[in-house]
Amino acid sequence: MITVKDIARHAGVSLGTVDRVLHNRGKVAPDTEARVREAIQNLSYTPNVHARNLSHGKVFVIDVLIPHLESDGGYWHEPYRGMERAFSRLNMSNLELRTSFFNRYDEQSFLDYVNARCRANDEHGMPDGLLLAPVVSPDAQRLLAECIATYSLPSISFDSRLEDSQIPFVGQDPKQGGHVAARLAKLMKDTGTSVATVTLGRVDPHLRARAEAFREYWQEISSGTVHELSLLDGSGPDYEKELAGLLREIRDEVGAVFVTNASADLVVGAFESLDVRRHIPIIGYDILPQNANLLRDGRIDAIISQRPQTQGYEAAHMLTQHLVFGEPLDSDILMPVEIVLPENVDSFQSE
Amino acid sequence: MITVKDIARHAGVSLGTVDRVLHNRGKVAPDTEARVREAIQNLSYTPNVHARNLSHGKVFVIDVLIPHLESDGGYWHEPYRGMERAFSRLNMSNLELRTSFFNRYDEQSFLDYVNARCRANDEHGMPDGLLLAPVVSPDAQRLLAECIATYSLPSISFDSRLEDSQIPFVGQDPKQGGHVAARLAKLMKDTGTSVATVTLGRVDPHLRARAEAFREYWQEISSGTVHELSLLDGSGPDYEKELAGLLREIRDEVGAVFVTNASADLVVGAFESLDVRRHIPIIGYDILPQNANLLRDGRIDAIISQRPQTQGYEAAHMLTQHLVFGEPLDSDILMPVEIVLPENVDSFQSE
DNA sequence: TTGAAAGCGTTACCAT
DNA sequence: ATGGTAACGCTTTCAA
Numbered sequence: 001m002i003t004v005k006d007i008a009r010h011a012g013v014s015l016g017t018v019d020r021v022l023h024n025r026g027k028v029a030p031d032t033e034a035r036v037r038e039a040i041q042n043l044s045y046t047p048n049v050h051a052r053n054l055s056h057g058k059v060f061v062i063d064v065l066i067p068h069l070e071s072d073g074g075y076w077h078e079p080y081r082g083m084e085r086a087f088s089r090l091n092m093s094n095l096e097l098r099t100s101f102f103n104r105y106d107e108q109s110f111l112d113y114v115n116a117r118c119r120a121n122d123e124h125g126m127p128d129g130l131l132l133a134p135v136v137s138p139d140a141q142r143l144l145a146e147c148i149a150t151y152s153l154p155s156i157s158f159d160s161r162l163e164d165s166q167i168p169f170v171g172q173d174p175k176q177g178g179h180v181a182a183r184l185a186k187l188m189k190d191t192g193t194s195v196a197t198v199t200l201g202r203v204d205p206h207l208r209a210r211a212e213a214f215r216e217y218w219q220e221i222s223s224g225t226v227h228e229l230s231l232l233d234g235s236g237p238d239y240e241k242e243l244a245g246l247l248r249e250i251r252d253e254v255g256a257v258f259v260t261n262a263s264a265d266l267v268v269g270a271f272e273s274l275d276v277r278r279h280i281p282i283i284g285y286d287i288l289p290q291n292a293n294l295l296r297d298g299r300i301d302a303i304i305s306q307r308p309q310t311q312g313y314e315a316a317h318m319l320t321q322h323l324v325f326g327e328p329l330d331s332d333i334l335m336p337v338e339i340v341l342p343e344n345v346d347s348f349q350s351e
Numbered sequence: 352m353i354t355v356k357d358i359a360r361h362a363g364v365s366l367g368t369v370d371r372v373l374h375n376r377g378k379v380a381p382d383t384e385a386r387v388r389e390a391i392q393n394l395s396y397t398p399n400v401h402a403r404n405l406s407h408g409k410v411f412v413i414d415v416l417i418p419h420l421e422s423d424g425g426y427w428h429e430p431y432r433g434m435e436r437a438f439s440r441l442n443m444s445n446l447e448l449r450t451s452f453f454n455r456y457d458e459q460s461f462l463d464y465v466n467a468r469c470r471a472n473d474e475h476g477m478p479d480g481l482l483l484a485p486v487v488s489p490d491a492q493r494l495l496a497e498c499i500a501t502y503s504l505p506s507i508s509f510d511s512r513l514e515d516s517q518i519p520f521v522g523q524d525p526k527q528g529g530h531v532a533a534r535l536a537k538l539m540k541d542t543g544t545s546v547a548t549v550t551l552g553r554v555d556p557h558l559r560a561r562a563e564a565f566r567e568y569w570q571e572i573s574s575g576t577v578h579e580l581s582l583l584d585g586s587g588p589d590y591e592k593e594l595a596g597l598l599r600e601i602r603d604e605v606g607a608v609f610v611t612n613a614s615a616d617l618v619v620g621a622f623e624s625l626d627v628r629r630h631i632p633i634i635g636y637d638i639l640p641q642n643a644n645l646l647r648d649g650r651i652d653a654i655i656s657q658r659p660q661t662q663g664y665e666a667a668h669m670l671t672q673h674l675v676f677g678e679p680l681d682s683d684i685l686m687p688v689e690i691v692l693p694e695n696v697d698s699f700q701s702e
Numbered sequence: 703t704t705g706a707a708a709g710c711g712t713t714a715c716c717a718t
Numbered sequence: 719a720t721g722g723t724a725a726c727g728c729t730t731t732c733a734a
Contacts, residue, residue, distance in 0.1 A: 003711055014721040019713065027719055050401040050445075051711030054726050059352075089668075172698075179694040187538045217694075317440075337695040343530040343568075344688040347523075354727055365705045370729065378703055402727035405710050 002045045010039040022047075053094060053324065060323045062316075064099040065113055065132040071104065072201075073262050073288045075308065076133070079158055082312025083131065087320070095320060098127060105202065105233065107140045114140075118147035129319045130155040131312075134162040135204060141165075154322055154329055158315045159308070160206045170315040172306040172335040174206050178213025180337045181258045181283050184302045185214075186221055188281035189255030193224025196254045200243070200263040201233045210260045210285075227254065244270040251276050262286040268299050287340055287348055295345050305338040305348065353396045361390040373398070404445055404675065411674045413667075415450040416464060416483040416495075422455065423552075424613050424639045426659065427484070430509055433663025434482065437671070446671060449478060456553065456584065458491045465491075469498035480670045481506040482663075485513040486555060492516075505673055505680055509666040510659070511557045521666040523657040523686040525557050529564025531688045532609045532634050535653045537572055539632035540606030544575025547605045551594070551614040552584045561611045561636075578605065595621040602627050613637040619650050638691055638699055646696050656689035656699065 007018045013032055020028050021036040028036075039045075064083065069076045080099075087095060102109040117125060130148065134141050134157050145165040148155050155162075158170040185195050195218060197211045215226040227250050231243055247270050257280060259267050264284025271280065281301040284291055286308070294300040314333050321327040340348055358369045364383055371379050372387040379387075390396075415434060420427045431450075438446055453460040468476060481499065485492050485508050496516040499506050506513075509521040536546050546569060548562045566577040578601050582594055598621050608631060610618050615635025622631065632652040635642055637659070645651040665684050672678040691699055 001711090004713095005711080015712085015723095016714090016721055017719085020720085023713090029719060032719085048405070048711050050405040051726090052713080053401040054399070054405055054710090054728090055712040055714085057713090057726055089672075176695060176698050180692065183692055183694045321440075334698065336689075336698040338687075339690040339692070339695070341531065341534055341690070343534045344527060344690070347527050347685065347687040349687075352727090355729095356727080366707095366728080367705055367730090368703085371704090374729090380703060383703085399727050402710090403729075405712090405726090406728040406730080408710055408729090 001048070002043045003048070004045075006043055007036065007039045007045055010043065011035040049324075057094065059094045059096050060129065060320070061096045061098060061127040062129045062131065062319065062323075063117075063127040064097060065110075065130065066099065066101060067104045067133060067135060068101045073265075073286075073290065075262055075286055075288060078308035079133065079312030079315075082309035082314075083316040084312075085309075086313045086316035094324070102136075104135050107136050110136050110140050111143065114143050114147055118150065126151060126153065128154070129323050131315050131319060132157050132162070133159040135160050135202075135206075138163050154319065156315045156319050156329070158311045160204065163205075168318065168329060169332045170311050170318070170335075172337065174209035175213040176337045177285070177304055177306065178210045178215075178260075179217045180304060180339060181210075181260075182214050182217040182221065184283050184304075184339065185218065185256035185258060185281065188283070188301050190279075192253070192255040193222045194227070194250075194253050195222075195224065195256045195258065196227040196229055196250050197258045197260055198247075198263075198267055199230040199260045200266055201231075201261065203230055207260050211258075214258055214260070240266070240270060240273070243267070244273050247271060248274055251280070254280060256281040256283065259284045262288050262291065264300050264303070265290045265294055268294055272299075287345065292345050295340065295342050298342060301341075303340040303345070305340055307335040307338060311335060352399070353394045354399070355396075357394055358387065358390045358396055361394065362386040400675075408445065410445050410447050411480065411671070412447045412449060412478040413480045413482065413670060413674075414468070414478040415448060416461075416481065417450065417452060418455045418484060418486060419452045424616075424637075424641065426613055426637060426639060429659035430484065430663030430666075433660035433665075434667040435663075436660075437664045437667035445675070453487075455486050458487050461487050461491055462494065465495050465498055469501065477502060477504065479505070480674050482666050482670060483508055483513065484510040486511050486553075489514050505670065507666045507670050507680070509662045511555065514556075519669065519680060520683045521662050521669070521686075523688065525560035526564040527688045528636070528655055528657070529561045529566075529611075530568045531655060531690060532561075532611075533565050533568040533572060535634050535655075535690065536569065536607035536609060536632065539634070539652050541630075543604065543606040544573045545578070545601075545604050546573075546575065546607045546609065547578040547580055547601050548609045548611055549598075549614075549618055550581040550611045551617055552612065554581055558611050562609075565609055565611070591617070591621060591624070594618070595624050598622060599625055602631070605631060607632040607634065610635045613639055613642065615651050615654070616641045616645060619645055623650075638696065643696050646691065646693050649693060652692075654691040654696070656691055658686045658689060662686060 004015055004018045008015050013036060017028060017032060018036055021033050066080060067076050069080055100113045102113060130153055141163040145162055155167045156170060157167055161169045197214055199207055199211060211228060218226050229246050243266060251274055262285055264282055267282060283302045284300050285304050287303055287305050291300060291303055295303055322329040355366055355369045359366050364387060368379060368383060369387055372384050417431060418427050420431055451464045481504055492514045496513055506518045507521060508518055512520045548565055550558055550562060562579060569577050580597050594617060602625055613636055615633060618633060634653045635651050636655050638654055638656050642651060642654055646654055673680040
């Protein structure tokens with residue numbers, strides 16, 4: 001193994017000088033610097049990560065900004081588990097996690113985070129890196145984006161992209177998801193060329209793009225109609241009734257239904273309350289436990305997954321590699337569009 | 352951060368003693384050991400991995416035993432890439448890889464490896480760990496299994512299980528693959544209840560199980576016939592003719608074809624030489640470049656993937672965690688059954 | 703059975 | 719501008 005000592009010897013300088021060259025900490029005569037760089041090249045020196053980390057001993061503070069894990073049907077547990085796995089796998093003793101949960105339907109908690117970190121004049125509370133799921137309004141997103149830019153805070157977004165920002169994104173291309181859903185609808189429908197998309201709850205740009213891509217592609221491969229339904233948040237019998245009312249209007253017409261987010265279970269319930277005779281194939285999104293069960297029972301016909309756990313894992317991994325080893329923080333990581341049927345749902349455990 | 356020093360101070364002993372307790376290197380009085388363990392518990396001490404590795408400075412040698420990367424249509428590049436990624440991600444300066452390629456159709460090269468490592472009385476050449484794809488005859492497998500057992504060599508098999516051995520396995524459950532293929536055949540066929548499985552090349556237990564599961568499940572969901580075709584290895588015009596001859600007998604009958612291994616391209620070619628009028632859906636295995644292209648062209652209808660790259664990654668990761676950090680080496684890791692259609696093939700890049 | 707001390711490769715600081 | 723040296727946390731060896 002080649003060490004800084006070897007470099008120093010070959011270049012005829014001391015350890016300190018080698019270190020200065022290695023880290024561009026100035027104050028090195030041009031010719032000595034050249035000699036050192038030459039030695040580094042010739043001996044193909046690679047720094048020992050263990051020694052490096054042991055030596056500087058810095059503890060990196062990483063903020064995680066994510067919706068309450070229980071919200072959205074428990075969806076956020078998945079990426080969070082992925083992050084935990086990444087951090088524990090790296091078993092770095094020099095990483096400290098600070099998680100801030102927010103309520104995506106009442107953005108004050110999100111804004112509180114932004115204010116706490118960025119309005120303070122002291123940089124005391126600033127983390128070294130940030131992992132975030134920016135599923136809030138564009139306005140709120142913009143505030144955070146500014147904060148990140150101001151402090152040059154190394155950040156990665158997962159699940160959705162952060163608007164007005166160039167930070168890397170780990171997640172799925174919503175268009176691809178829509179296309180695959182359309183293909184599945186085509187395979188599974190047994191009659192007609194009319195289908196429907198249903199979006200329950202908050203409609204963000206990500207979901208809009210998914211539904212849009214579905215519609216376009218459906219018209220391309222089936223030249224049929226797409227009914228686009230959506231219903232804002234709510235719960236209780238009133239909500240279910242309202243949903244059932246929406247679906248009643250299309251139940252005799254559509255050959256399949258694509259639920260663009262994780263609420264396929266509600267759609268199943270509403271259809272069953274309508275007492276539809278024929279089987280209308282339902283294609284949902286995200287393998288939450290309730291969705292998986294309905295899939296096993298044959299009451300949902302397919303689910304598309306975006307590997308939420310892997311998203312968390314890869315985002316956390318990229319950020320730590322950047323902080324600890326100085327790896328670049330630039331390119332996005334796109335998740336494949338995963339098709340889940342009753343026959344392979346068990347093989348996806350909790351992904 | 353809690354260090355051994357803290358432990359030593361709290362327990363009123365020296366560093367050496369703490370170390371002995373930590374690593375069960377004996378020679379510690381029962382009561383002092385109790386005090387040390389208590390301190391470890393109370394302070395919830397976690398060893399600093401960097402310091403640990405820097406200190407003992409051991410270089411772990413890992414053997415990789417894998418078929419020639421170019422064979423089987425280039426399939427083995429995938430798990431190999433996954434391993435490389437795992438090792439480079441860990442960027443441990445104390446891992447040394449030694450890859451041995453073998454020819455799975457002429458097992459001498461495989462046996463040579465076994466002999467070189469295990470017949471030698473000196474343990475000089477023995478690695479610290481072994482990653483292997485045991486795609487050879489049961490006899491050859493048994494020899495290696497013995498060798499592993501004799502030397503208690505930490506080993507992990509990927510792609511297929513090693514017979515007569517308890518070493519962990521990273522790969523897919525062949526049954527699940529067969530079931531998913533049957534479901535896809537059912538979705539895609541447009542007529543009849545008769546289908547066929549085709550296996551080209553060597554038929555190993557893994558492939559046999561896949562085809563078997565397909566047949567059983569098909570009969571369950573379609574109560575139809577399954578023609579099981581197979582043809583040993585070969586190439587050139589004679590082989591293609593022979594294959595075409597086989598397929599001619601079923602071309603008018605089957606509603607879909609399941610190719611159980613990566614040779615779907617050959618089946619496509621043979622069918623096209625037969626000038627079949629109607630479209631017979633073809634379901635293949637493994638996203639090799641040629642398969643992916645045929646899928647994009649609509650000449651293959653679906654491909655099932657077993658995440659070969661992830662297999663290599665996880666196997667390599669598990670082994671290094673065991674060697675470097677003493678993590679247990681026991682449970683299998685099963686890959687999900689991945690469904691790839693023209694609409695999502697691009698999202699799988701090279702997985 | 704226990705303790706003391708050297709050393710792993712790197713960084714950071716203080717002299718020169 | 720350069721060199722020397724202590725320190726990071728742990729393992730290992732040698733004495734006691």
